[in-house]
Amino acid sequence: MSGNESKKLQEIEKLQKRVISGSLSRREFMRAAAVMGLAAAAPALYAKAAHAKPKKGGHYRVGLPAANTGDNMDTATNSDNFMITMAQGSVRNCVTEVDANGKAIPELAESLEPSADAATWTVKVRKGVVFHSGKTLDADDIIASIEHHRGEGSKSAAKSVAESMGEIKKDDANTIIFKLKSGNADFPFLLSDYHITIGAADKSGKVDWMAGDGTGPYSIKTFEPGVRAHLVRNPNYFKADEGNFDEATLLALNDANARMNAMSTGQVDAIARCDLKTAKLLGKKPGVEVLETEGTKHYTYPMDVRQKPFNDNNVRMALKLGMDRKVFIDTVLRGYGALGNDHPIGASQNYHASDLPQRKYDPDKAKWHLKQAGMSSLDVEMSASDAAFAGAVDATQLYAESLKPAGINLTVKRVSDDGYWSNVWMKVPWSASYWSGRPTADWMFTIGWKAGGNWTETFWDHKRFEELLVKGRAELDEAKRSAIYKEMQSICRDEGGSVIPCFVKSVDAASDKLGRPAKLAGNFELDGCRSVARWWFL
Template sequence: MLSTNRRNLLKSGAAVGAALLLSQGSWRNAEAQEDGVLRMAWSGSAQILDPAAQNLLDEFQFTRLVYETLTEMGPDFIPKPLLATEWSASEDGLTWTFKLTPDAKFHSGKPLTSADVVYTYSRLTDPKTALVGTSFFDAIAKVTASDPHSVVFTLKYPYADLLTALAGNYGSIIPDGSTKESLSTKPDGTGPFVMAEFVPGARIVYKANRNYRTPGAIGLSEIRQETIAQGNAQVSSLTAGEVDLINQVSPQLVPSLEGQTDVTLLKTPGAGFHSIYINTSDERFAKSQVREAMRLVMDRPALAQIAYSGLGEPSADNVILSSSPYFDAAVVPPEVNIEKAKTLLAEAGYPSGFEANIYTTAERYGLQQMAVAFAAMVGQIGINLKIVTWTNGDLGTQAYRQKELVTFYWTLQSGADASIAPFYESNGSYNGGKSTAPFFSDPEIDKLILAGKAELDENKRKQIYSSLQKIIADRGYILVPYEIPLVVAVSDRLKNFHAFPRGFHDFKYVTLS
C-alpha cells in the first residue's frame, strides 16, 4: 500500500511555514477581535454560489472561505490534508481510501460524515449533471463509504493528479441532500468563515466561524468582499485606509503604488492569461483556416503592451503557464504574416472577410483593451469585429461558451491535467462538452489528454504535455496572446497573509494590526 498521513506530509514544510508565520507574531493564540474587519476590493462580483457551477474568480474566493475540500493546495502547489487527514492507494492506483477528520462541522452544526463526501462526488460524477466542475473528476468511477469517517474512491484508470483535483474548488464538500436552491441561498460549508450577506454586484460579507475546529486559526472577525469596478477607485480606497487589500491591481496603476508607504505589492509571474474564446459551433470559426488566419495577424508583444502595460509575456496560445513545471518554452508564437492570413481566409471561403461580435468587459483590466486592439489587427484581413461590452458577471453567464468571440481571464490551474483537459478535452468543463454550449473536439488531443491523466512517470508526462502544447499552438480554438502576473496590493496592517497564485486566498491565521 502507498500511504500518506498528515505528520509525514507536513513535516518537511513545517519548520519553514512556522518560521514565516511566527515572525509576524504568536499566531497560534490569534483571537478574532471585534474590530478585526478585513475589507478587500474586487473588480467583479460573484454570481453563482454553488461551488460546482462557478466560473468567476470572485466566486472561487467565496468558496475558498465558506467551504473546504478533502485536500488543499498551498502556495507550493503540493496537496496537503484538509478534511481528509490521511489516505492510502492500492498498488495499481485504482482504489484510494481517505480518512476524514472527526472534528469538522458544517456551519449549520451538522457533523461531517462520509455520507457528505459520497453525496458531493455522486453529484459531480453523475453523467446527467451539467455542472462546470464535472469533467475535473472524469477518472472517478464511484465513491463509497466504508465507515462514517472513511471513503473509498474507485477510479476508471490511474490518475496522477487525483489529490490535486480533490483540492480544487469544484471538489468542495457540501452536506448530504443539498439542493440547487439551498446551495444558492443558504451555503453551508465547513470552512473558517460563514456567509452573512450577499448583495450581487456589491459585496459578500463573511463572519468568523466561531465553531471552527482548529483553535486560533481565525484572527479576523469579519471579511468584506467589496465590488469596486474601477482600478483608480480601488487604489484610492487602499491608500485612504478604506480597504486593506486589492485582489488584482490594474497594471497601469502598479507604479502609483510602488512608492506608497504602508502598502506592499505581492507579485506572482505566470499566474493567469487573457484569452479570446472562439465558438467553433459557428460555421465560420469551425474552419481551421479562419482560426489560423486570426492567429497569424496577432502581434502578441503589441497586445501585451497595449492591454497589460508591458507586464504580460507573449504566449503561443498556451493554457499551461510558464510557472508550471510542464510548460514547454520551445513552443513559441508564430510570426505575424498578413498575406498568408488573407490566403487562408480565402481558402475558407471568405475572401472579403466577414462581420462578427466580440464580447468583453471593462471590469477586468486589459480585456477590453485587448479586444479593441485585436479587432484592429483582424480588420487588416477583412474580419470586422463589433466590440460588445458587458459586465464581467454577464460575460461569464451569458456570453462565455455561447457567443461567437468572448474575451476571458483565466488563472493558473493546479496540475497539468487541470490546465489543459477542461479547455481541450471533448467533454471538458470549460469546453462546453458537458453542457448545451458548443465545444471543440480533436481525437488526437483527447487521446493525449487521457494518456497524461494515467501516466505516473513524470518524465513521460512532461513529454505528453509538451506534445499537447505543440498541437494546441497549431490548431487550438482559444487564442492566448499573452500571460499575466498576479499583483496583489495589501496594507501593512495585514499580517500572516500569503497571496495564492491562483488569485483567491486563504485567510486562516491572518490578522490586522
C-alpha cells in the same frame, strides 16, 4: 535610550513588520540590520518576527471583482474571484487545497493513499470537523458533495472533473474509496477544485447548497449577491492559524477604477486585480503595498468552432497569427506578463512544451491562411467586457488594430459587466475570456478543453487530443507523460479554437497593516483567493 538608539529600534520594528507581512526576505532583513550596525543581533531579531503567530481580531474589508447579481452558494456554478473568495476561501473547504508551493495537501482529508497504479485512492476524512450548523463532517457529506457535480443533466463546471473520479464508495464513516476509470497520479489536485466544496448532506444524501452551511473559517451573516457579503469568524474552525479576523466584508467592486480608489482612500484593506495602468502609482502611496504573484492565469479569446467561420482551422490560424503578442503585453499588461502560445500550460508549470516555436505576429501568413479558407478578407465580431479581465475592451480594440494588415476587420461589441459569464461567455461565437489556470496539465485540459465539458469554451472535440488526455492521466512514467502533454499543447496551439496571447501575473494591493504568509499562493489572486482565511492584522 539615546535618540539614535530609539530611531534604530523604530527602524527594526518596521523591518520586523515587513517580515511578518511577508514582504521582506531573511536576506534583505539581515542586510538592512547590518547597515544599522546590528549584524550580531540580526538573527535573533529576525527569528522573533519570523515565528510571530498571527493575531486574532479586527474587521477585514476587501474589494473584489467579478461579482454578479445572480451569484449564489451553489459552487457548481461559481466562476470567478468574488464567489471563489467567499465560498471556497471563507465559508467552505475542499477535500484538499493547493498550497503556496503549488502542491495539493489534505484539507478536509487527513490522508490520501494511492494504489500502485494510482487507479484506486483511499481517503481518510479529518475527524472532529464541525459544520456551522453543528453537524459533524463525515464521509457521506463528501460523497454527496461530489455526486452533485456528476451525472446526466449536471450543469456544474466541474462535471468532467467529477466524472473522472470513477466509482466512489464509503468504507466507513471516515473512509472513502475512489476507484478511478484509469490511474491518475494528480488525483489529489482534483479534490481541491473550487467548485467541489463540501456541504452538509441530509438524510436523503442531498446538500442544501443555498443554505450556505460550511466547515470554513467564517459563516455568513448577510449576503447581497452582486453587492457584498458580511462574514463572521467560526470559533470552532479546525485550523488554529487561520480565520484570524473577527469579521470580514467582501465588497463587490467590479470596476477597476472603483477598486483602486477604494484602496487609495482607505475604504478597503485589500483589493484583487489592480488596474495595471496605475498599479505602480498606487504602490507609492503610504501604507499600501502592491503584490505581484506568478501563477497560471492567462487571457483567452475562445471561438465556438462549431460555427462559421471558426469551424475552419485556416480562419483560426489567421486570427492567431494576427495577434501582436508583444505589443499586447507591453500595452495591456504594462509588462506584468509573458508571451502566450495558444495553449493553456504556462512556462512555470510541469510539462510545459518549451521547445514549441513561439508564435509570432505575421499578418502576411495570416492572409495566406485566409486564402486557403477561400477568403480575401474577413469581417468578424467579438463580444468583450472588462468583466472578462481588466481592460478587456481596450485590449480587444488593440487586437482589432493588429488584425487590419491581414485583411481582417474585427468589430468589438462592448457588453455589460453584469451577467457577462452567464449571458455572453459561451453564448456568442467569439468573446473575451480568462482562466486562472490549474496547477496540473491534466486538470487544465480536463476542465477547459475536454470534449463535452461544461467549460470547454470553444466546444472543441479532437479525437487525438481525447485519446492523449486519457493516456496521459494514467501514464506513471515521467518521460512518456511529458511527451504526451507536449503533444497535446502542440495540438491546442495549431488546431485549437482559442487565441491565448499571454500569461499574466496577479497584481493585487494590500494595507501594510496586514500580516500574511511569507509566500503567497499563485493559483488565484490574493493568496489563492484565501486572504480572508489566511491573513491577519498586525
